[in-house]
Amino acid sequence: MKSHNRIKAGSGYRLLQDPEVVGLMVIVPLLVILPVLLGEAFIYHVFITICLYAALATAWNIVGGFAGQLSFGHAIFYGIGAYSAVFLMQAGITPWIGMVVGAAIAALVAVAISFPCFRLRGPFFALATIAFLEVFRLLALHFSSWTGGAAGKMVPLHIGWEWMIFRERSPSLMIAAGLLVLTVAVAVWVRHTRFGYYLVATRERESAARAVGIGTVVVKLKAVALSAALTSAVGSFHAMYLTFVEPQAMFSLVFSIQIAMLPLIGGIGTLLGPLLGTLIVVPLTELARGWLGASALGLHGFVYGAVLVLIVLFLPDGLLGFLQSRFPAVFGKQKRHAADLDAAAGDAAPFARAARQTQVSDAAEARSMGSGDADDWIVSAENLNKRFGGLVVAKDITLTVRRGEILGLIGPNGAGKTTLFNMLSGALRPDSGTVRLQPDPGSVVIPRSAHAFAQAGLGRTFQIVQPFAAMTVVENIMVGAYLHHGAFAEAHDKALDVASRLGLWAYRDTEARNLPIGRLKRLEMARVLATDPKILLLDEVMAGLNQTDVANAIDLVHAIRESGVTVIATEHVMKAIMSLSDRIIVLSAGGIIASGRPADVVKDPGVVEAYLGKDFQYAPA
Amino acid sequence: MEVFWQLMINGLMLGGLFAIVSIGLTIIFGTVHVVNFAHGEFLMIAMYIVYLATTSLGVHPYLVAPPLIVAFYVVGLLVQRFVIQPLLEARDPNVQIFATVGLSIMLMNLALLLFGANIRATPGEGTRALIHMGGFRVLSGQLVIFGLTILVVYLLQLFLAKTHLGRGIRATSQNRAAAQLMGVDVLRIYRITFGIGLACVGLAGALIAPMYPVAPTTGTYFVLIAFVVVVLGGMGSLKGAFVGALIIGIIETLSSYYIAPSLKEVASFLLFLLVLIFRPTGLFGSGQAME
């Protein structure tokens, strides 16, 4: 988990293109060089303090920023690291081992605490972490024979590298800086690899993340464990530096909140933010204390609180966010490719181009698709039942989807189409009944969760688009591509490829939150296509498109099918669904009332009665 | 056995105290969906104001309640308008939490600045008179708190159910977008709700001040308890918060006696965590702690 040497050589160049990484590479060494140059022993202490706080802030940011889970209890892990090192030292074991042991314990505790709490919304997760912290502190006070209770434990003053205690300052600075480098390297690694993308996707839109195959709970647990282990390591070192631990200082709520404040001020969820926040806050607090602290009790605290409120109000994205929006060329990731944008504006038929580009070269293979071989099923749903309270939404639904077909699902509003869709994609569990997939002939799977469905080869779009707002277009698509392409370079190439096919090339570095709805729909499609699905569920993908675009979209879906993908689509645009589908299933009041070729279904009196009515006039015969 | 029942009564009285502190938080959370970490500090400021009023003007603390309620209502409007409202549309929903944390730090240090670190005990004629009920003891002030809490809960529920404004508040708390579509001025509702919530805090301050000494750090304890109560009661449910507060009061009193005083908070926090994890809708349903 802590292997920071996984940054491959080839990706070094790519890393250097991230302005934050460059910033880190400039600032971190300065934190070591400056004190050595200045030579004054007290300066060492200030920089050691900065390194420690920055390391804690960076580690916190992995959970609080990347994963978006606000933890006000990180002092738990810091305290575990501190006490572990001290316990083992008193048993004669070097604190270096204590550091590792503490990190392992902290990771386990983190997983145990977080797992039940993840489904809590932001503020309640934060409250739960506070409650856990208080419990730890009170227990540490109570079991005084172990922990020394309120009086704390003193670290025996053995000198040397073995014991992490020194008379001179510079070795301590080396260790503190080393911990900072470790946490920063881990953060950089996390952000630039699949794990990091998965984390951010989970934070942005957990349901969409699951739909592209991300095991969101496992991803978050890994992040929490990693963050806890790093925090604990810092705690172990700090205990040796202070040579004294006590519950009040080690399990301190105020300290926990301070750690969270630093990334907030610098820029939460960024790589450089935590360090920037530390560089601003720590010296300023010292100055304020020195300047204001003597004059009146509470004045510098008041100013600190006021500054915090002001920063949250006016710079909610922190200093880095502010710099990124003011000077995007230097600090921001968002680049506008002017020439490409102009070209894209004139491109009126992206779907058409995409359709053309998705042609399968082997025409024979294309013809064999959609032959409707009844035994070659790819999705099989048996006796699906679902009720919400007293409302029965799915009544004993059984259906089979043949490999290579385009199946249309229609029905009046309230028929239960979305629920069926959700059950077929694993987003909803049926009360009874099973959904089976056969992605390749002969291999049947029964997935149990949304991400398992995705991993088995079933992709879906959402009726209301669910982009990962904070990520750029190419990053969004990469999240999908990562399912089958673990390395950054491959996923990136695949994403660019899909982006260009869907006319999003010009917007590849635009943040998703800045796109209009039309492009967001294309992005939705691109992301799911990047997962190389074998089955594609399209949830009202035509909604809001004009006539021309509908026609092009139909072409695209045909092309997708011809490339070997089975499609299930639900639509209200009758013209589209009729011309698109090989077969139609009609749902009404939770049950299937008709199934067959479009032309036949249209004539079915039950269907007409339930639904078609005047729309029928516009459907092609 | 007598001891047990006296403990139960102590617990109920303590619960009454927790309840009046938590009502404001429940209303604010239930509607505006903001977790106000500065809640305890507002209570602390209210208690200090009561202290000042009683010691310098010589009035009875209960008499400070009406002006305090009005003043805090206005403060609530302002806080919602200038601190919370700008953040409602923030990219990261967590920033609201940081804003209220910053506010709590400001308020605590403001109290330190203005009043110093010393404890202040508010005098209150007749608030600590012993009342014997069937062999058990309660203090008059505690009964007042208990009774007024019930009254306030009842009145607020009436207000929410029967008045136009109350319906607007309920609508907004259930579905903000739909309420807006129905013509409800949601931002105004938020301001009013925050105002009502803080007005309750003002009342709580006036009632509590003669019972407990106040110091700048008093707020921290109360805010944690208030959150436990709100979660237990099912966020946004006034009745639930009341019952939740009584439960916590009884648990603290009993565990303090039968187990150990130093572990009584552990008991409350563990209950809190259990409810959050296993029944995030709170003991009385309808809560929204979950995703």
Add this chain to the structure above:
Amino acid sequence: MSKIRSIAAAALGIACMAAAGSASADVKLGALFPLSGELALLGEESSRGVELAVQEKNEKGGLKNEQIRLLRGDAVDNNQAIGEARRLISVEGVKAIFGTYSSARSVAASQVSELAGIPYFELVAVSDDITNRGFKYVFRSNPSSSDFGGAAVHSIVDLIAPTLNVDPKSLNVAIIHEDSVFGSSVSGAQVAAAKELGLNIVENLPYAASTVDMSSIIMRLQQAKADVVLQTSYEKDTILFLKQSDEIGFKPKAVVGAGGGYILQPVADAVGHDTMEGAMVVAEAHFDINPAAAPGLEDFMTAYKAKYGTGPRSSHSLTSYVGTKAILDAMEQAASFDADAIRAAVYALDIPNGQTAVGWGVKFNVKGQNERAQMLVLQWQNGKLVTVYPEAAAMGKFALPN
């Protein structure tokens, strides 16, 4: 001509000597206390005692004819405490550090000073750990938690039991305390002392200082039929305990506080003088003490008011003043300002009881603890805190209200 030359030479020589004299550096000493943050009030108060002692010494000519420069450090938290200690030692080059009021800060900072080989003089903090580490250069002039605890327990045997006319072993003793290092260390000492004297401990209850309700604790004490309650507490819990005991109807025969909230006038005012009547406190110093037993106390009060405008807010400044004064006197006798020379001089210090502004003398035992530091027993009488024991220092007579 030769006369003028010799006068010139002499003048030059004198000028050189004078120049050499003024070029000699001041001697720097460090004062490390929490000056901001939650402990600031009493940390600041404690540091004032050091300032007054240094000012007094400087006015009398300084330390070994050199003016003392007192450099302040703010020990706002443990990390800062060691940072400031390092700064004072390495950057400022202080010869010794005086501190610290808070036991935690003291322990942290003195670990630094010990590693650096600089003497550390604790003046106020009580935790036994401070002098139990086997360190060479750490000294404490004030009473420790053992002294606090021991004094409280001894007051049962020496004062309470005789006044009640009972065997001390027949009394039910209950110990309650707040759960930080102050309460834990003092109560631990109380338990040890009580066991040694064969007293009957019926309850030992820690509680969180932030508690808002002590009714359950009081009821437990009632059930245990506690006759004497030993409490170690800060302001709020003192007020809560005494008021709620009164309301619940728990009236032990005696209540003995150990410093903390029990010595503060605002606490007595908040509790109510009637309820407070008879409550005892063991404290290391008190202003209202028989002047004959505490020479220099009045001068201290005068100097304090002159420098700070108001009277002292607590007795911590008095305690630190006495400790600093004694150490400075020792340093005057030291061969040099080397750590070992200072250490030798400090160990040689022998100030008998009755010769300092707090009443007790100064002589350090092998652990660095002042073994003459002793506790006074005070009692609230008619809303005022009166010294009742030892007799030499007493201003009033001990009595137990019935």
